Amino acid sequence: MKMNWQWEVFLQDPGGQYPTYLQWLMSAWGWTISVSVLSLVVALSIGSLVGIARTLPENPWLARLANAWVELFRNIPLLVQIFVWYHVVPALIPPMKGVPGFVLVIFALGFFTSARIAEQVRAGIQSLPRGQRYAGMAMGFTTVQYYRYVILPMAYRIIIPPLTSEAMNIFKNSSVAFAVSISELTMFALQAQEETSRGIEIYLAVTGLYVVSAFAINRIMAFIEKRTRVPGFIVSADAGAVAGH
């Protein structure tokens, strides 16, 4: 089979905001990266709080609330959550009306991922021997102190591998933002494919950029893992499940 490549398509003028499709592609990549990185920040912050809340021994109601959070955001498809944030939330909560769609998508993706990160944080904390907690208590630490100085530093090191795949997932999941017209890579793929009819070249470029992004985040996490490694402490706990996307 002879393929008739036409990579020049990227130098054509889409007749809009950008002089060439290549520049549009780069801008779309920028949107994908911004949405993913900001969602990751939201997901890590909320996921950590919710995950920690699920392991607090003296506060069962907080743990129940945190469990409910995880169940809620885990059992609704991401696309449905994005629609709810984009169409329902601004209509029901008047102050949210002026919030741009970009921010709403970050909330959607961030909250969705926070449930999964909370699960990993909880697993990481619970994989530590109970003696660590008691040792902290015996030292006279308050709950905040023994979490801060004893449990969390170890727990986060343990869950770096599953966090890595979650960070890569967030880049992949950001593609769902096309459904509410965020001009990220998938949106670009759909529109440019329709305008130029050179679907294969366009899709190859977009797919390549997704793979590059996921690989980059993978290397960054590997670097963090290496830099934070504690000599003599072997990270063995496989806190993440095999299933997932």
Next chain:
Amino acid sequence: MNIDLSFYNWEIVRTFLLKGLYFSVMLTIVATLGGVILGTLLALMRLSGRKFLVAPATVYVNGMRSIPLVMVILWFYLLVPASFYALFPYRIGQNYRSEISAVLTFVAFEAAYFSEIMRAGIQSIPRGQVNAGEAMGMTYGQNMKLIILPQAFRNMLPVLLTQTIILFQDTSLVYAIGAYDLLKGFDAAGKNYGRPIESYLLAAVVYFIICFSLSWFVKRLHKRIAIIR
């Protein structure tokens, strides 16, 4: 603004939602069965130790797992040729192009994820079981079919089912090519009756109820299996 769900009646449920639910469930079942079969084959290839089998299976699985599902859906929609759809009788191929393309995509895509689960399942079987089978004079095929795979399936059943729930949630992404699934049903009902807000909210509730009950069921199953073993 007020939420008004009164416009939902049996007529709407029947014309919009059931049709979508039927396709979502059908897609989930076909993709699970096809994905597990294809995934098991991929796992066996990767564990075979023969380079000409290991390499293509590894490339396939890792490739699929590093691309967003939406892009895979778009790729299949773009690449499957019209001549394939022409194979279906009574213009089914033309009328249900998105749906057929979605089924192909999900089987191919989920196979990569199921293969990782099956690989873990096969590797969880103690080495002694393999040796025992071989000592009984069983061939590789007999050993796999009678000793290893049944145990691997059983060990991995909760994970396989969890993956199926994720798969059911992911079927909503066929929105990208306009296939008529459950979410599309809610979408269409909301747009037709000028009530998109209620419709999306109800979609979230329905998906939550389905997925939450399924996860609860899987959790119970997990406990039961754990006790028996």
